[in-house]
Amino acid sequence: QVTLKESGTGILQPSQALSLTCSFSGFSLSTTGICVSWIRQPSGKGLEWLADICWDDGKGYNPSLKNRLSISKDTSNNQAFLKITSVDTADTATYYCARGYYSSSDYWGQGVMVTVSS
Amino acid sequence: DIQMTQSPSSMSASLGDTVTITCLASQDIGNYLSWYQQKPGKSPKLMIYGATNLEDGVPSRFSGSRSGSDYSLTINSLGYDDEGIYHCHQYYEYPFTFGSGTKLEIK
Numbered sequence: 582q583v584t585l586k587e588s589g590t591g592i593l594q595p596s597q598a599l600s601l602t603c604s605f606s607g608f609s610l611s612t613t614g615i616c617v618s619w620i621r622q623p624s625g626k627g628l629e630w631l632a633d634i635c636w637d638d639g640k641g642y643n644p645s646l647k648n649r650l651s652i653s654k655d656t657s658n659n660q661a662f663l664k665i666t667s668v669d670t671a672d673t674a675t676y677y678c679a680r681g682y683y684s685s686s687d688y689w690g691q692g693v694m695v696t697v698s699s
Numbered sequence: 700d701i702q703m704t705q706s707p708s709s710m711s712a713s714l715g716d717t718v719t720i721t722c723l724a725s726q727d728i729g730n731y732l733s734w735y736q737q738k739p740g741k742s743p744k745l746m747i748y749g750a751t752n753l754e755d756g757v758p759s760r761f762s763g764s765r766s767g768s769d770y771s772l773t774i775n776s777l778g779y780d781d782e783g784i785y786h787c788h789q790y791y792e793y794p795f796t797f798g799s800g801t802k803l804e805i806k
Contacts, residue, residue, distance in 0.1 A: 618795070628735075628743065628786055630795040643794040645700075677742055684749065685733035685790050689742040 583607035585617075585678050585690035592696045595669045599695060603661040603678030607688075610656045612636055614683040617661040619652065621674040622692075629674075633681070634661055668697045701725050701789050705798030713806045716777045720801045722787035724768045731791035734763060734772045737800075738783045746785075747772060779805050 589601035601619070608615055618633040632642045632652040642650050651664040661678060673696050679686035702725035712718045722732070730750040735743035745754045747763035750770055760775045774781055782805045787798040 627800050628788075628797040630788075630797065633795075641793040641795075645794070679742075681790070685731075685745060685788060687745045687748070687754065689744075692742055 583680060583688040585680060585688060587676055587678050587690045587693040589676070589693050589695065591694065592698065593668055595697060595699055596667055597697075599663075599665040599668050599672065599697075601663045601665075601676055601678075601693065601695075603663075603690060605659050605661070605678075605680065605690075608680060608682075609659065610634070610636055610654050610661065612682075616681045617654070618679050618681060618686055619661075619663045619676060620679060620686075620689075621672075621676045623674040632663060670697050673697050700794055701728060701792055701796050703787050703789055703796050703798040705787055705801055707801060708799065709802040709804070711804040711806050712777055714777055714779070717773065717775045718777060718803065719774075720772045720785050720787075720803075722770045722798045724770065724789060727768065728789045728791035730765065731789055732763075732765070732770045733788045733790065734761075735786045735788060736781075736783050737786065743786060774803075777805055781805060 585605040616633045616635040619631040634640050634652045649666045654661045675692040677692045679689040704723040732750045734747040737743045746757050750765045751763045762773050764771045785801045
């Protein structure tokens, strides 16, 4: 059974760094074809793809976040991480991690709410 | 970035109706297009991948099609459980992108 769960800082102040963890089970990030993506959704708005990391350590980033993103993984402990530096109120959203296997993300976590406020 | 223009933004239909939601890709994405259903407070659920392939466990009332750069999601025999927001998603090229979503209400 594939499951993913996001965790991270719930409330931050502007200019701080946001660190998110995706803990998963039922698959391995060392399996060929597997990638884990991070997607976010501000309340009442659409989905925004942020980044992904794949079995071969390949990484993709959304350039709209202007080099503020860093994605990494710990294959042994079945975790993926996302760091966003210099947050501001526009980064307030629900953040999801999701698994893809040679295709679009098929399993998603429940999401974690992040609020940036002074 | 590849823009996904999704329409309509919202729609209302009756039980048993057939509805179609479309996404226009700003450049070629082949069949790297998926559709998600999202209910309030829940994470998106994969419905269609590869433009036309039904995800396991999704009712056959759902179908996906492609005509050039136009992609469609059709839902037959609408039921109350089909209410939600539908998102298209291209995973052909980084950065992956989503359409703006279609809110489907069942009257």
